[in-house]
Amino acid sequence: PLRVVAFLPFNHIFGLIANLITMPFQNQSQIFLKDRAPQTILETARKCDAKVILTVPLLVNSISSTIKKRVSQQSAFKRGAFKVMQGISLTCQRINPLWGLKVGKKLFKSVNKNLFGDQFMEFVVGGAHTPEEHLRTVNSLGYAVTVGFGMTETAITSYENKIDLKTRLSGSVGLPLPITEYKVRPDGNDPDHGELLIRCNAMHIGRMDNGVMVPPVVDGDGYFATGDVVRIGDKGRMWIEGRIKDVIIGESGENVYPDEIEDTFAGIEGVEQLAVFCTKPGETELVSAMFNVGDKYNDKEYIASLVAEVDKRNKTLQPLKRLKAAYVTSNALPVVSSIKIKRAALREGIEKGTFACKRIALGGVEYNEEIKPAGEAASVPKGEDLEELKAKIKTCFAKELEIDESLIKDDSTFADELGGDSLHRLGALLRVEEEFGVKIPENAYEYCTTVNDLAALIKDLREKKAR
CATH class of the missing domain: 2.30.38.10 (Luciferase; Domain 3)
Known part of the structure; x- marks a missing residue:
């Protein structure tokens, strides 16, 4: 019999029907994961001789x-x-x-x-x-x-x-x-x-x-x-x-489908995540894209090559489907239950100035727009266990990134300075959850980018749990 990795949550219809109902009737063995950290998935699949994963x-x-x-x-x-x-x-x-x-x-x-x-x-x-x-x-x-x-x-x-x-x-x-x-x-x-x-x-x-x-x-x-x-x-x-809810109404009134546009820009070197969505600075909805480029965010040479590639691919699209705005970020894009990118959240983040990113040149037009969310950086928790708390977080980061702990400073950003991509980010946060026995809120995945950020969050979560 095949061995199947039970990756999907069982409140997801695919996981419920396939993993819990169909597969057992076909005498297929199920492999259950202790968490969905990337390394756990890969190691479990190899160790348990998995043949199939429903995902x-x-x-x-x-x-x-x-x-x-x-x-x-x-x-x-x-x-x-x-x-x-x-x-x-x-x-x-x-x-x-x-x-x-x-x-x-x-x-x-x-x-x-x-x-x-x-x-x-x-x-x-x-x-x-x-x-x-x-x-x-x-x-x-x-x-x-x-x-x-x-x-x-x-x-x-x-x-x-x-x-x-x-x-x-x-x-x-x-x-x-x-x-x-x-x-x-x-x-x-x-x-x-x-x-x-x-x-x-x-x-x-x-x-x-x-x-x-x-x-x-x-x-x-x-x-x-x-x-x-x-x-x-x-x-x-x-x-x-x-x-349908993601459809963009173009300048001519015709429908533009984000998934179709994403296909055109998929596979660009250095892009970890991509999402096409609409922004509406005025009365017209603009076809826009967000590129998560991780640690290349401040690499001017790379951004220049990205702009050239985006322009090149953009010209292959029909005029009404072409990008009218493009942004880069070093942050992981917001997702729903680790499954789908939240396009509406990206649009809101840009329009309200809460998602850190910068607009890049498109069609030869230069922009100097950079969104830096208002507010102070995460405060560092005080207390006698502070250093121990941060040391454990650094260990989680080091294990996930396979680097020496000495390279990780309290304020090192996960993507820009430590070189972590979106998969590593998810894996590191899952390791932190397991280490401290807490559940990190989904929105925290976007703003917890340093050891200090996580230390502040974990202290707060622990205090709430103790009340």
Whole structure:
């Protein structure tokens, strides 16, 4: 039997249906994680001989971004060799998918031994759109990535079971399951592009609203409006393009889909996270992007190369879809339950001046805008246990970053000065949670960037817990 990593929380419909219901009936072993720190996930997968992990696009995207960052730090020869091996792996997968995946594992054996291991087979992804650039990177390692779709209200309704490379790289979520019917509420001239409507035998029978059970919100034909923007092909296959709530109304009144734009800018060297969203400085919504560049935030040479690459890619888009504003930050982008980037929070952070970032040149126009959130830096907690508290935090940082503790100062910023990326940031904070037995609030992931920041927060959390 396959061994499957139970990565998703069980209040997530994908984790509940797949890990707790479907897999046990198929006699598949489940591997439970003590936490979701990146190193825990990787070490557990290797140690327990995991073959499959059910996950969300964020994990695949993060793995791809981390690999690209590490490759970019290698010599020109090694960067070239990596690119050639990727080409060989993907070419072999086009010829024969199963054989090609084995070739990929042999080519990237030294890489995979530090990832999920040579025994690992597949990522099964659900929940949102996954950029092709990230699908290409992870598939080239010999790890197949397949995608499905479902909702809490409808359970799992489709899953891509074709394994040819073209289908895998397309991000298709497959055909509807036999109990399911899909149709589209068009958002333009294309009848197969728009909001997805679902009718299925697994539809929820009701939901609690202020203590009262109310029936499903469906139309006269029994179709449930999902809020997802999709494209359905000639043969019934479906692709997720985004969420209606994230749609940007362009200058001409046409809809612009952030996920589609993100595909254009995915895979830029040095970018750890990317989000496309809208800002509204006036009456018109501007298509905007935020690039988390980590420790390269103050690297003028890198920012210049980033501007050139963004401009180059921007010109390949239709005029109405082009970025009108672009920002860089060294902070991790806000996410929902470690799963999806919160675009609305980014927009609010820029408009209210609470998210640290700076606007970069676009189309030859220079900007000197930098947002530095108002307020004093985190106060350092006082008390006889202060040094012990900070020493333990430094140990957590050092273990996650695999550096000597002596390099970590009380006010060293995690990204700019210590070189940590978004995955390391999450891992370090999870280590801190485990060390001190506290739960760090989700919004603190954005502003706790130094030992002093965390020391102040932990002191406060401990005091509240003791009351």
